[in-house]
Amino acid sequence: MTTAQSAWLGIRLSGDYFISTFIFGVMFGITASAVGLQQWQALLMSLTSFTASGQFAALEFWQAPIPYATIALSVFLVSTRNLLLGMAMTHHFDGHSLRRRIAWLFLLNDPGVVTSFRVDDEVDRLGYVTGYGVSMMVSWLTSTLIGLNAAHLFANFDLGQVSFAGPLVLATMMMLFFKNTKTPPLPWLVSGAAALLLFELGAPDYLILLLSVGAGVVIAIYQERRRG
Amino acid sequence: MVDQQSALLAIFMMAAIVYLTRLTGYFIGLQLRHIQGIKPVLEALPGCAFMAILAPAVRQGSPGEIAAMACVVLIMWRSNNVVVATGTGLAVLLFGGPWLDSVIA
Structure with missing residues (x-):
């Protein structure tokens, strides 16, 4: 299967986590608006960082003057699993130029890696994970924008309970691991x-x-x- | 209110940190790949990380959160349907969570 076909397969199989990510993105947009991020700042953060857990962690400390060291440490700690995701993909991204691997690793994402272990061996894993990542990025940016614009509707709503949604999504991925x-x-x-x-x-x-x-x-x- | 320059600096710092974690793991893996039998060990890593995050989260979870987690695990076990599992878990969190917490507390 070619890289493009594999990327398309990643996009097609990403429907489930597209919706989960969408819910998170709306919540992120609402929270970002509540802590005072401007729309373009929240969208730029979602576009460049592309990490739900890291972005939520940063918002906890988003105040003037910005505590850079605290934000850096918290973002690093919640992103350490990326180290392990990258290591898990070591044997699966062969056959591509180093430049392409370096560029496309930007879109490395948990559900893409987890589900890539379930697809056929003939699928190009780098293409698959990148396609999955493109889909997640579209979901993440769209939902962030919606959350930012819907924030005023939730001004008096307690979203504290939903903070446990992160572990719930991780649990779905863990169950995919266990079952496969x-x-x-x-x-x-x-x-x-x-x-x-x-x-x-x-x-x-x-x-x-x-x-x-x-x-x-x-x-x-x-x-x-x-x-x- | 955070000024624009500080916000930009923080955003790009975050992006650099996250991207470097993605790159670094892959390149560490490339250095280790010549070791015989390393592939299954590397592939076990994400699951280990997820469990290391999940176990303490559940341990300190409220009754509502534990009930939501149980629903997610059960639905995933039976159907593998991520949307139904996440949706049900969120519904339990939002609507059943406060009630369960008040009853059990």
Whole structure:
């Protein structure tokens, strides 16, 4: 399958997460308006960062004077999973020039990576993930714009409950992993158990992420050694 | 009110950080790819990260949030339908959440 066909497949299969992303985008637009971002600033942020969790994290600290270091650290911490998504794609973006890979990695996105493991081997993964990303970007920008313009309707509405929507969307992706894995999902379960333990011990968020992923990696290596 | 120059600087700083995390992971992976048997280990990473984020979120969730999560997991398990699962989860959060929280609290 050519890169263009694979990109089109990514766009076609992105319908489910297009809608989920749309809901998030509307919420982002409403919140951005509430904290005082101008329309063009919110849209520029959505266009250049293209990360729901990172953008929401930044809005928590959006005030004059801007605390750059705090925003940088929080955006980095919630984006650390991108490191892992990128690493997971290492073997799947071959056959393209380095320049293209560098440029198209801009559109790397969680659901695109997760669902790419379910498509046939003949699909070009870089094209697929990029097509998926284009669709997510369209959804994200359109919904941000709608949220910005609808913000006045929600001025007296408590959106606090919806902040848990992020973990809900992550759970849908996790379930796709669980249902399509060909190997025992032990690394993920160990990561979850380790995260719980570290949380109970009062570890900071970055340490929870680092150590629990590390625990999962150790199990994955052990599994691979036993299989090999 | 944040002035325009500061806002622009913050926006482009955020974009650079996010893009660099996307690039860096991929290039670290390229350095590791020659190691035999590394592919399944790398592919396990996103799931590990999701679980590391999800487990504490559920642990500190309110009854309404836990109920919403249970609905999402159940619907995904039965149907694999992301839209129905997310929609139901959000509906439980918005409409059932406050009620559940008040009953169980």
